[in-house]
Amino acid sequence: MWKDGPRFPNPALEDTLIHRHSIIGDPIVEDAQANRCRRKALVPGCGRGVDVLLIASFGYNAYVEEARTSDLYLSNQAVGRGSITFVQAMRSSLDRQFFCALSPSLRPEWALRQTQLLASNGHLICLEYPRHRDASEMGPPWAVSSEDYREHLTHAGEKNSGPQQQIRMVPDRTHENGRDANGIVQDRVAIWHRCDEGHRKRY
Numbered sequence: 198m199w200k201d202g203p204r205f206p207n208p209a210l211e212d213t214l215i216h217r218h219s220i221i222g223d224p225i226v227e228d229a230q231a232n233r234c235r236r237k238a239l240v241p242g243c244g245r246g247v248d249v250l251l252i253a254s255f256g257y258n259a260y261v262e263e264a265r266t267s268d269l270y271l272s273n274q275a276v277g278r279g280s281i282t283f284v285q286a287m288r289s290s291l292d293r294q295f296f297c298a299l300s301p302s303l304r305p306e307w308a309l310r311q312t313q314l315l316a317s318n319g320h321l322i323c324l325e326y327p328r329h330r331d332a333s334e335m336g337p338p339w340a341v342s343s344e345d346y347r348e349h350l351t352h353a354g355e356k357n358s359g360p361q362q363q364i365r366m367v368p369d370r371t372h373e374n375g376r377d378a379n380g381i382v383q384d385r386v387a388i389w390h391r392c393d394e395g396h397r398k399r400y
């Protein structure tokens with residue numbers, strides 16, 4: 198568990214969910230049988246779980262995957278409009294400080310799994326952090342670049358066409374550790390979309 202982790206959700210993610218709704222879509226959709234259902238959102242490596250609460254409050258059914266659960270704020274529960282469920286395997290949708298927690302040698306595996314578990318027409322939101330860390334320093338957190346995400350996600354597996362980046366932006370608000378020594382925001386938020394025809398539709 199990341200004991201020094203933030204105790205409140207990252208405002209960059211909150212702003213993304215609010216202001217990029219036109220890209221991400223609604224948390225409630227119709228399935229193939231025209232039944233209304235909540236979309237699922239996975240938060241792998243969620244730490245304390247504060248972003249999970251945020252996701253559920255927006256109406257998604259949030260799925261949590263965390264190696265160490267002792268200090269989680271969460272239990273299986275209904276929060277706001279959506280629910281929270283613990284899972285063992287990655288599904289996908291929000292990456293905040295998980296990519297940087299994994300050894301760089303695991304990045305191809307991360308990208309492949311994200312791609313496999315991302316529903317057709319699903320979105321992956323990546324908060325790119327820490328972009329301003331010296332790449333020669335040992336992690337975790339390991340330094341990341343926007344190019345690292347692009348390189349791995351767009352080449353995720355031979356048979357899987359990777360998701361496409363729809364937008365990448367400088368957040369207006371983020372946690373303080375997302376700023377460099379001059380106070381300039383170094384974090385980026387990228388939204389990726391999987392739209393391949395052959396992939397089974399899931400929510």
Ligand SMILES: C[S@@+](CC[C@H](N)C(=O)[O-])C[C@H]1O[C@@H](n2cnc3c(N)ncnc32)[C@H](O)[C@@H]1O
Nearest residue numbers: 198199202242243244262263264265293294298
């Ligand atoms: C840097 S923390 C970030 C936590 C959270 N995403 C946040 O931004 O506050 C990384 C988290 O990933 C978890 N983690 C690392 N490797 C993992 C793995 N293979 N499976 C599940 N969780 C993992 C760690 O326990 C830690 O809580």
